[in-house]
Amino acid sequence: MARKVIVHVGAPKTGTSFVQDLLFGSRDRLAELGIGYPADRFDAHFLAALDLMQLTWGGLEREAVGAWDRLAAHVRAWPGTAIVSHEILATASRVQVKRALESLTTGDTEIHLVLTARDLARQIPAEWQENVKHRRTTTYADFLEHLQDPTRQAGVSSWFWGVQEVPDVLDRWGSTLPRDRVHLVTVPPAGAPHELLWQRFSRVLGLDPAEFVLEDDVRTNASLGVAEAAVVRRLNEQVAEIVPNHHYRALVREALVHQSLSRDRRSARLSVPPEVWTWAAELSRQWVVELAQRGYDVVGDLDDLLPAEPLPFADPDDPDVEELADAGVRALTAMTIEAARLRDREVELQGDIADLIDKLDAAHSTRLYKAKERLVARAGTSRIAAKGLAVYRRLRGRNSRST
């Protein structure tokens, strides 16, 4: 029987983190079933995708050197079905796709391509929110204008369409594959049971979804509300040029957004203004017609990609002042608690340092060490001592760590 490689390429904001966490957490059970999800860390496939597409990501790319080739080697060596999954793969160019698919293939490999997709009217605010969580300061109005720019050269427009234009992503990744090996998994409409996406996705994998327990702590990118997103965007305006990436990730994205504001959303859900909804709905209809003609394996319903009736629009560029103030106070509270936690940690570390200094002092209190110290001190003022020290150091060699 041919080996199968399932390549899940996105799209972002379609529950991919949830699926990847579940796969990563179930590696042993999957292996028992003959399915390989080769990853030694939860973001292994993300690093591989950065490497494949030569993408920078706030310095994380330094950890990605050679990551794609390593992943591909694991996949080729796996005797059964292997899975590769990351949502940023959606934006790969045709040359990168060719390299990726060739590297995953041995003689009898059957490549299956999977794209999970959700309707545009939900994807647009979700992508803006993701931008806000990545220290961008673009207003929602500018973001929407950029997306509608036909040249796709403004702001993050090229990235958005690179990962979200469903027919184009499937064409870039799937044009060399038989149509029945290209699987379009649609994300159920809002309000559908949480498990439905996993049920659809597991059908492509040929798994019984009931065999895999959905843990409560799997990563789900919970949403910010209008006021919470407005607070974070305005915070970005103040800190984006001052706070380095690694601190921003720990303090703003993790402590403030993931641990606090998105767990306690009190303001309206982000949506699109009516005129953008109309434009997105028309575009989605064109996509659905195109996709229906292509004959892919659709898991779910193509109509899931048509936007549901528009939600009432609350503008994050002009949020309700009381809601904004409330979200601001909650943000301040979260950051104060985080600062206190870090202060506690600092005090703890200072205690550790004091212990180490005591040990160092004890080691430096020997006669020989003190004699060496005196020589080094005198070398600063005495030529003879300096010459003596230089002779000593030349005899000792450059690599010694002693005085």
Added chain:
Amino acid sequence: MTAGSEYAARVRGWASALRAGSTKTWAEFLDSPGTTEAEPASSDAPLPGAAQLELVRRLASAGLPEFAELAELVLTTPGPGRGLVDVPLPFPNGGARPAIGTPPVAPEDLPADEILRVCAGVLTRLLAAEPREPAPAPSRPWRPWRRGFTLLGAPTTVAAVRAALLDRGLREGGSRTTYFVLGGPLEELMAQRWSARVRTGAGMRWQRMWRTAAANDRVPPAIAIPTLADHLVEEFTPERVHVVLAADAGATLEIVGEVLGLSAGPVSDRHDPLATDLLRRVNQVLTLAVGEEGRRQVVEQVWPQIAGGEDSGPLGAPESQLDWAVTAGERMAATLSGGRYAVHGDPAVVVPTRGTGVRRAPKPDEVLGHALVVIGRAWQRSIERTS
């Protein structure tokens, strides 16, 4: 033949013509007699994008050897990082992709940044193939009788002055060293710091460096001349610390020479904003290709040979940070005037002048022009290495 296959055949036809050295634009190619017959698709390789094709066309006039091979390398190099995905060419009747995917763009109208993405990919492939060896440790003969010097401050000037002093047999460091903190116009200090940071692997833009400095209201510590001098005075004695403020490297060396009691030969200034802007684009891609240590070796050993010699002049502070630059420069000048160390030169030289006609950021079109030269040199090296 469908519109899609006709489009593909024409694109492959143009790619063939470009490989053979043609400099015709896409529109000129389509209008040329003899190209009306579409060439059959001969490859299952993806069609090259507009940026790759345009880069080949621009390289064609440089008269490079084995050009067809270089063209093939360019046409098969994806644009790394973020940007337009697989830009198609405009084609009568819309070609294969009327409404879906990146909209078509006439290659010569592409933004320079898009072509520079491909340049970064091409340079990475060429540089990754360079042999890499650890740089030999600098020889530091033991000459305790020679006068010692230690240089801090403006990185490019420090490198030029250090080389000149070592050439004259002076000793770097040592117990009786004289400390020189080399300064100059703040904008030049920032340009040299930017260049140094990019050489060590940073990918930051010139404008970003200024925005960060202004937002923090702080000149980067490595070029904060008064702070460096203060630290030295605290650590040693004020008599051994000299701050040198001059407009260029030659004047700086002259002053250092006077203090050390030797005659100084000429050193030339090096302005490299175009090479620096190009390197910041190449850096991260190169790191992904060869690792950080490999990148460092290539940048130290090969980059100066292929990227030097631009005729670009100095960079000024971006317009939106100019007010802060003037304030920071005035503050630095005032602090230097009241320091406990010898100051050689006029502290006012530090303050930006708000001059007109100053280049306030590297222009992508100019960086692209330099990138074509750098790719040509890297390709020449590659040919010489393999022949």
